[in-house]
Amino acid sequence: MSLSILKNLLVIELSLILLGYGEEIRVCIWKGKNPEGIVGKYKKILGNTVYLKKKNNTYFLISKIDIEKYVCGVVGKEMSPDWPFEALKAQSVCSRTIAYLKKIENSENFYDVENSIYHQVYGKCDNKRVWKAVSETKGEVLLYKGKIVPVFYHACCGGKTTSYLSVWGNFDFPWLKPVEDPFCKDSPYIKWKRVFSKRKISEILGKDIKKMEILKRDSSGRAQTLKFILKNGETLTISSQDFRMKLYSSTNRILFSNTDILPSTFFWTKDNGEEIIFYGKGYGHGVGMCQWGARKMAEKGYDYRKILKHFFPLLKIGKISKKEVYGDYSEFCACKNR
Numbered sequence: 001m002s003l004s005i006l007k008n009l010l011v012i013e014l015s016l017i018l019l020g021y022g023e024e025i026r027v028c029i030w031k032g033k034n035p036e037g038i039v040g041k042y043k044k045i046l047g048n049t050v051y052l053k054k055k056n057n058t059y060f061l062i063s064k065i066d067i068e069k070y071v072c073g074v075v076g077k078e079m080s081p082d083w084p085f086e087a088l089k090a091q092s093v094c095s096r097t098i099a100y101l102k103k104i105e106n107s108e109n110f111y112d113v114e115n116s117i118y119h120q121v122y123g124k125c126d127n128k129r130v131w132k133a134v135s136e137t138k139g140e141v142l143l144y145k146g147k148i149v150p151v152f153y154h155a156c157c158g159g160k161t162t163s164y165l166s167v168w169g170n171f172d173f174p175w176l177k178p179v180e181d182p183f184c185k186d187s188p189y190i191k192w193k194r195v196f197s198k199r200k201i202s203e204i205l206g207k208d209i210k211k212m213e214i215l216k217r218d219s220s221g222r223a224q225t226l227k228f229i230l231k232n233g234e235t236l237t238i239s240s241q242d243f244r245m246k247l248y249s250s251t252n253r254i255l256f257s258n259t260d261i262l263p264s265t266f267f268w269t270k271d272n273g274e275e276i277i278f279y280g281k282g283y284g285h286g287v288g289m290c291q292w293g294a295r296k297m298a299e300k301g302y303d304y305r306k307i308l309k310h311f312f313p314l315l316k317i318g319k320i321s322k323k324e325v326y327g328d329y330s331e332f333c334a335c336k337n338r
């Protein structure tokens with residue numbers, strides 16, 4: 001979730017929004033300058049739910065669909081449909097919570113969510129198992145003191161999740177704090193190694209670097225702040241999340257197998273002169289539910305409620321009703337401590 005969206009939330013008074021059943025969500029599935037053939041192409045996949053909007057010379061293809069169908073389409077993309085059923089149910093509740101939150105945030109805009117890794121990836125709801133998991137949790141969302149709040153998930157935490165504050169810095173949400181996770185230790189993402197030449201890092205940062213230090217670790221043990229000592233004697237301090245995102249932006253491929261990215265900020269480093277070697281754990285930002293942890297918990301017999309309780313001890317599962325309205329986040333603003 002972007003900083004600007006969260007900031008906007010502080011000023012939008014949304015307490016009168018009613019959340020009910022039969023809700024629809026507007027998903028932006030494509031945007032560009034030339035929409036020729038696009039509507040027809042997507043109508044074949046998504047039926048008559050799609051329509052085109054134009055704003056500032058850009059076309060937006062939007063699909064307006066039932067929110068439960070949308071959640072099904074997201075769960076099938078964000079988690080493998082053959083994963084344990086209770087993990088799919090836990091994912092359904094997380095994805096539905098995010099969907100409703102986006103809907104509230106964007107009520108004044110002409111679409112609610114984007115089909116992207118920055119929101120959630122969405123595909124057609126065409127898997128019976130996933131649909132069953134969504135149906136069995138119909139209308140259920142995660143609530144903090146009765147309100148829908150931002151929740152997150154990621155592929156593998158590497159043994160401990162981290163706080164929202166330590167990754168994004170602007171809010172200190174009590175429900176997004178580090179949690180020990182002994183369950184994901186058999187994940188294929190648990191351990192990794194990446195080697196970057198100092199030349200490559202210099203290119204990405206636009207500065208000639210000599211050395212790198214981990215200046216600060218967060219309470220989960222992740223590298224939080226990095227200090228680069230430059231060849232000209234100056235220093236550059238950057239958050240490891242920003243560094244990770246810079247590496248990602250330089251390739252635009254976030255797959256774990258991509259050797260040009262850092263899968264997480266949970267790393268230790270070694271300097272061999274020409275290169276910096278990163279030894280790390282986990283995959284993703286590390287906030288909220290660890291999907292591999294959820295998978296292993298489900299395999300061990302935990303149900304989705306217990307899985308969600310493990311990763312979100314302060315949140316309760318509730319049904320969407322007219323009572324669950326949205327407040328603002330000003331009480332959690334980290335700006336107060338700066």
Ligand SMILES: [Zn+2]
Binds near residue numbers: 158292
């Ligand atoms: Zn984990």
